[in-house]
Amino acid sequence: MAQIFAYILHKNGVIDDTARELLAVARKIDASATPTALVLGAGSELASACAAAAGAYAQVWKVDNAALAYPNAEVVRKALVKLVPAGSIVLMAHEHFGMDLAPGLAIRMDAAFVSDLVDIEDLDGGLLKAVRQEFGGAVHSHVTVDLSTGAVITARPGSFQAKEEAAAGGQVADKSGAVEDLAGRRDFIEVVAAEVGDVDITKSEVLVSCGRGFEEQDNLAIAFELAKAMGADVSCSRPIVDAKWLEKARQVGTSGQTVKPKVYMACGISGSFQHMGGIKGNPFIVAINKNPKAPIFQVADVGIVADVLEFIPELTEKIKEGA
Amino acid sequence: MDILVCVKRVPDTSENEIELNRAGNDINRDDLVYSVNEWDNYAVEEALRIVENAGGSVTVVTVGDEEAEEVLRREMAMGADKGLLLCDEAFEGSDGMGLARILKAAVEKGKYDLILTGAQADDGAGQVGGMLAAMLDLPFASLVNLIEVGEGKLKVGREIEGGNQEMNAISLPCVLSIQTGINEPRYVGIRGIRKVASVEIPRLGAGDLGLDAGKVGAAAAKVKRLDYFVPEMGAGAEILEGSTDEIIAKLLELLKAKGGLK
Ligand SMILES: Cc1cc2nc3c(=O)[nH]c(=O)nc-3n(C[C@H](O)[C@H](O)[C@H](O)COP(=O)(O)OP(=O)(O)OC[C@H]3O[C@@H](n4cnc5c(N)ncnc54)[C@H](O)[C@@H]3O)c2cc1C
Numbered sequence: 001m002a003q004i005f006a007y008i009l010h011k012n013g014v015i016d017d018t019a020r021e022l023l024a025v026a027r028k029i030d031a032s033a034t035p036t037a038l039v040l041g042a043g044s045e046l047a048s049a050c051a052a053a054a055g056a057y058a059q060v061w062k063v064d065n066a067a068l069a070y071p072n073a074e075v076v077r078k079a080l081v082k083l084v085p086a087g088s089i090v091l092m093a094h095e096h097f098g099m100d101l102a103p104g105l106a107i108r109m110d111a112a113f114v115s116d117l118v119d120i121e122d123l124d125g126g127l128l129k130a131v132r133q134e135f136g137g138a139v140h141s142h143v144t145v146d147l148s149t150g151a152v153i154t155a156r157p158g159s160f161q162a163k164e165e166a167a168a169g170g171q172v173a174d175k176s177g178a179v180e181d182l183a184g185r186r187d188f189i190e191v192v193a194a195e196v197g198d199v200d201i202t203k204s205e206v207l208v209s210c211g212r213g214f215e216e217q218d219n220l221a222i223a224f225e226l227a228k229a230m231g232a233d234v235s236c237s238r239p240i241v242d243a244k245w246l247e248k249a250r251q252v253g254t255s256g257q258t259v260k261p262k263v264y265m266a267c268g269i270s271g272s273f274q275h276m277g278g279i280k281g282n283p284f285i286v287a288i289n290k291n292p293k294a295p296i297f298q299v300a301d302v303g304i305v306a307d308v309l310e311f312i313p314e315l316t317e318k319i320k321e322g323a
Numbered sequence: 324m325d326i327l328v329c330v331k332r333v334p335d336t337s338e339n340e341i342e343l344n345r346a347g348n349d350i351n352r353d354d355l356v357y358s359v360n361e362w363d364n365y366a367v368e369e370a371l372r373i374v375e376n377a378g379g380s381v382t383v384v385t386v387g388d389e390e391a392e393e394v395l396r397r398e399m400a401m402g403a404d405k406g407l408l409l410c411d412e413a414f415e416g417s418d419g420m421g422l423a424r425i426l427k428a429a430v431e432k433g434k435y436d437l438i439l440t441g442a443q444a445d446d447g448a449g450q451v452g453g454m455l456a457a458m459l460d461l462p463f464a465s466l467v468n469l470i471e472v473g474e475g476k477l478k479v480g481r482e483i484e485g486g487n488q489e490m491n492a493i494s495l496p497c498v499l500s501i502q503t504g505i506n507e508p509r510y511v512g513i514r515g516i517r518k519v520a521s522v523e524i525p526r527l528g529a530g531d532l533g534l535d536a537g538k539v540g541a542a543a544a545k546v547k548r549l550d551y552f553v554p555e556m557g558a559g560a561e562i563l564e565g566s567t568d569e570i571i572a573k574l575l576e577l578l579k580a581k582g583g584l585k
Contacts, residue, residue, distance in 0.1 A: 072491070074462055096483045099442070100465040103419070103453030112545035113419060115448045129549075134446045135334070138341035139350060139551045146545040185462035185494040189478070194486030206583050212337065230578070231585030242504035248486050255482050263583030284581040286574065287560055291340055296560075302577060303560035304570055311567065318571045319584065 002150060004035040005084055006057070007092040007101075009071075013048030015039075018093035018155075020056050020162030025091050025155045027163075028120040029128060034058050035091070037170070038083070040076055042069040054170035061175045067182040073100035074186040079179040081108045087150040094154035095254065102152050111150035114143060118159040123147075136272050137295040156273060197249025199233050206232035206263045209252060210240055211275075213268015213289065213308050217245040222312045223267060229319040235259065237269050253278035268308045271296030288312070324379035324472070324495075326370040327435040328403070329426055329455075330363035332387055332394040333445040348550050359394040362441025364401075366501035368508040369470060370439055371402045377472050380404045382433065386414055386425050395524055400515035401508070411528035416541025423454035424539055428532035430459060435496060437477075442466050442500045452500035462493050466502040 004026045009016035019037070026035035037057035039050045042064055050062045063083065067075050080101075084090060090105065092098040094116040106113030119131035121142070128145040145151055201207060208227040214220055220234075227234045234250065241251045252259050253275045260281035267288045269275060276299055279285070287300035290307050297303045304311065334341065338356040343349075359367075370381045383398040384407040385391045395406035409425050417425065430438060440452035442465060449465070456463030468488065469480030481489040482502050493499075529536045537543060563570045578584045 073465075096466055096481070099449045100453070100463075100481070103450040104457035104463055107420070107423075107454050107457035113450060113454070114546050115450055132447070134551070135336055135341040135350070136447070138336070139343060140554055141551045142549040144547050144549060149545075151545075185497070186464060187492045189490040189492060191483070192480070192488040192490060194488075206585070230583060232583070238503070244507065251486065254484060256486050258485070263578060263581050265583075284577070284583065285560075286578075286583075292562075293340065293342070297562070298556045298559045300560035302574070303562045304574065305562060306567075306570075314567055315571055315574070318568075318575065322575065 001030050001033070002087050002089050002147060003085065004029065004033050004089045004091065005038050005061075006035050007080075007090060007098075008037050008039045008049065008053050009093060009095075009097060010039065010041065010045070010049035010052070013045040013052075015049055015052040016093065017162070018095075018157050019053060021157065021160045022091045022093065022155065023056055024160040024162050025117070025120065025153070028160065029089065029123055036061055038080070038090075039063070040065075040068045040071070040079060042066050050172045054172055055167045056165070056170070058168045058170045060170050060172045062172050063179055064174070064176045065179060065182060070188045071097060072184070072186065072188045073097060074184040075182045077101055077105050077108065078182050078184060080105055082179045083175055084109065086110070089147060089150060090152045092152070092154050094156050098154045102154050106152035109150055109152065111152055112145050112147065113152050114145045115154040117153060117155045136270055138293070157277065158273075195248060197247045199250065201233055201235045201250055201252070201259050202257050204233040204235070204259065204261050206230055206265075207235045207252075207259060207261045208232045208265045208267065209235040209237065209269060210246075210267055211237040211269030212239040214240070215309070217243070219309055220245060222309070222316065226312050226316045226319075229316050232263075232265070237275050266296055266300065267312065269296055270294050271299055324373055324377050324436045325382070325434060326373060326379060326437045326439060327382050327384060327430060327433065328363065328366050328370050328398070329438070329440040329451065330367065330383050330385050330394055330398055331360045331441070331444045332357050332385065332391045333360045336445075343551055343553060347552065350551055357390070357393075359397055360441050360444040362443060362501060362503055364398075364508045365503050365505050366439040366441050367398045367401055367403060368506045369501055370437075371509075372506060373437070373470065373472060379436070382407060382435075384409065384426065384429055386410075386417070386422055392524055396516065396519050396522075397511060399519040399522060400511045406522070406524040408524055408526045409528075409532065410526050411536075413529045413536035413540045416544060416547075417539050418544035418546040419448055419450035420454055420545065421539040421543055423451050423458055425532065425534065426451065426455050427458045428534050429527065430455070432527075432532065437496060438498045440498070440500045442502045449500070452498055456498035459498065462497045463499070464491055464493055464497070465500045467499045468502045468505045470499070470505075
């Protein structure tokens, strides 16, 4: 069995939740695997991240280099190509950094590439059978991945359950010498923080959230009326922001805000993982969608199969009557 | 600046409910409405804007069958100067790597300063841009939501978590994958489509591209899709039923109990 590596995301010395999830991915590929954590960075933050990774992984490879102080995928890829032996399996999380790094890494390693796995079924004669989703989660698919020349595999955050395990007490090996010149053709400049909007939806207790099902900008008025009647705030999915109908600060999801309301009303939203990834704290989720098969109904507590444009005004009316 | 934009024809999920076919081995493709992948449309718009400011040309390319020509025409109606259809039976069943290999051969037949792809398409893999860049040995940035043209390089913004933006300087030539929302793609009317209806779109096969047919297509694929399925899910949501009044009454009761009404 090829050696398995897990690329560890970390920030300010703290490792990401996906670090332990990747351990679960490795175990699903090979129950007896002892995967190695790859922790790249610089200075004292890196040292803390390595210590945390060693709590989960028996082996940690540390690479300390000033060029890695900010994780620039072009630079990290260069380092990994020098570091990881041919034929290995490299696991990482399917989020913005993994999307930046992983496909090119597979080419450089001459390895297979498969992204955004949500489950792994079995490994049979070097062929990994796994599960993905397509069409925004409307259908699943089984894929096989030929691991014979190694593989780069990205896993969907939150899809693989990290097990509570005893501290691994891992060994940290310093591999900094293996990578030297990392200068690339893409230089990191800075991170520009998100703009602050009129409302801070991260503080809202009740959210009326609008998706592409609203069809037209003018129709959003009914969501604001409902929110007013409920004492809620209005948030939205990404297409509403892409269309410039609402400001970015109202977007819920992995590339928007993380919200923790008590009640979340998902109206005309299909329930993509990037959207649901921004909803934390296990709120009571009400989904209103005209398609009874919409994936949102799998994750909502209560569902209403209806046209939002018809249902929402009636709901608002009834709330006003009751008030 | 001469720009190549890679585009894909995909089922339009806003027009269709994607469902399994009877046999359960594919999605139901009867009556599917197809369109250009949402992300690619933003990429073409961005290319057009760059060329409008800095001069140059926009070529759109796709790997697909004859029907894929319609998306090239649509993007040419938006303003792209040229279309290229990469079409060969040998390409069928290619995985992401195979597609990137085909596109690489097409890139090498031309001379481009900038190559754009959508950040992802219908299969959500998000792989072709990054692979293409590595195969061409060009720098790459994904999920790009801002481009500023500089001398021999670009300033690009990448969308990262929490609505934050990561700014980078990247040297040209390079490959970028474009995220939705980077711009507002222009509207394409019937008239625009008509204007390009008879423009000749060159078709290139494996031979024209100097591609070894054994290196692309199903036989070369390391990743293969076996089927589509809809998993048996847990209980899922409790679906409220009855008349609208009954549904609302039940919903209000639940909302009150959960603190959803103030
Ligand atoms: C890197 C990356 C990051 C992303 N980050 C985010 C993010 O932070 N947040 C986010 O939301 N998305 C994000 N996305 C996009 C995400 O993948 C989905 O495309 C998006 O969430 C879909 O939004 P939606 O549910 O509103 O639209 P759709 O998926 O188009 O769903 C619309 C729904 O409305 C229903 N509908 C249509 N008309 C009506 C009607 N009249 N009445 C009732 N229902 C109706 C349909 O049945 C459908 O279920 C990201 C994507 C990528 C690649």
